[in-house]
Amino acid sequence: MPEVRIEAEPRTEFGKGASRAIRREGRVPAVMYGHGAENRHFTLPEHELMLALKTPNALIRVEGLPGRAALALPKAVQRHAIKGVIEHVDLIEVRSGEKVTVEIPIRVNGEVFSGGILDQQMVQLSVEAEATHLPDGVDVDVEGAQIGTQVFAKDLTLPKGTTLAGDPEALVLHVIEPRSQAQFDEEIGEGGEETEAPVEVPPAPGAAEAAE
Incomplete structure (x- = not known):
């Protein structure tokens, strides 16, 4: 499966307000984890990410991260319930040769x-x-x-x-x-007459004593 290269931008602000602002700019909040490293937070361009995720198990090369690029697979994608747009994506880092x-x-x-x-x-x-x-x-x-x-x-x-x-x-x-x-x-129960199980009616309070 060919790699899809996507340029990331560092994310420094968090919270619902910051996430909404990121999405208004046409980008998607993302987090990447794996291999014992600290979680890395960044944003990805929505259009490029959407195209990449059309392929099952898309292998994404995330460029622009401090140090080096990283290979990642989508782990969880959160979409808007009505609009269907991507609101957040979790990525897991992988390495060549890894199963x-x-x-x-x-x-x-x-x-x-x-x-x-x-x-x-x-x-x-x-x-x-x-x-x-x-x-x-x-x-x-x-x-x-x-x-x-x-x-x-x-x-x-x-x-x-x-x-x-x-x-x-x-x-x-x-x-x-x-x-x-x-x-x-x-x-569907229309092949004959339906039989209902008898309903047991509990005795009225005091009925047992009156019958004795």
């Missing part, structure tokens, strides 16, 4: 047997790979897959240099038979 665990997208290719329905249980896969050679995803071919076909995490062909980090027995997808109308009605 990291990340989530990569699962891409499904092909069409299953015409009488079946594809039920995809997982859309991402947890893998371990070198920080500077992260895969952009893993492909699974379902062309012509018959009803009853199951694909587990251990069945996926991972990119070179990548190993599975999650449960190998996790179900990624399977091909199921379409439900009949009767099965659908039964599931």
Whole structure:
């Protein structure tokens, strides 16, 4: 995965007011941590950061930091609930040759047997790979897959240099038979008369003594 170079600017003021002012200038507050170093606070240009984050597990070379540039992966991205703009980003520093665990997208290719329905249980896969050679995803071919076909995490062909980090027995997808109308009605409780469990009414105060 190619590096994305982004120029950082030091951040010296903190708090909600300072953060709002930073965002009005078209920049995003950011913090980077990792390798036992103190957290480093800075700002990044919003537009460049937004473009970089369109790629899963974007490898970002943060320039302009004191001492040297640093390679980092996005750890957490905070967005505005309505506008969707990036409000804050947490980065974790990585180094060349270092192994990291990340989530990569699962891409499904092909069409299953015409009488079946594809039920995809997982859309991402947890893998371990070198920080500077992260895969952009893993492909699974379902062309012509018959009803009853199951694909587990251990069945996926991972990119070179990548190993599975999650449960190998996790179900990624399977091909199921379409439900009949009767099965659908039964599931939503419309296949027959519903029976309600009897409701136990507690005795009125003093009733037990009166019955004795």
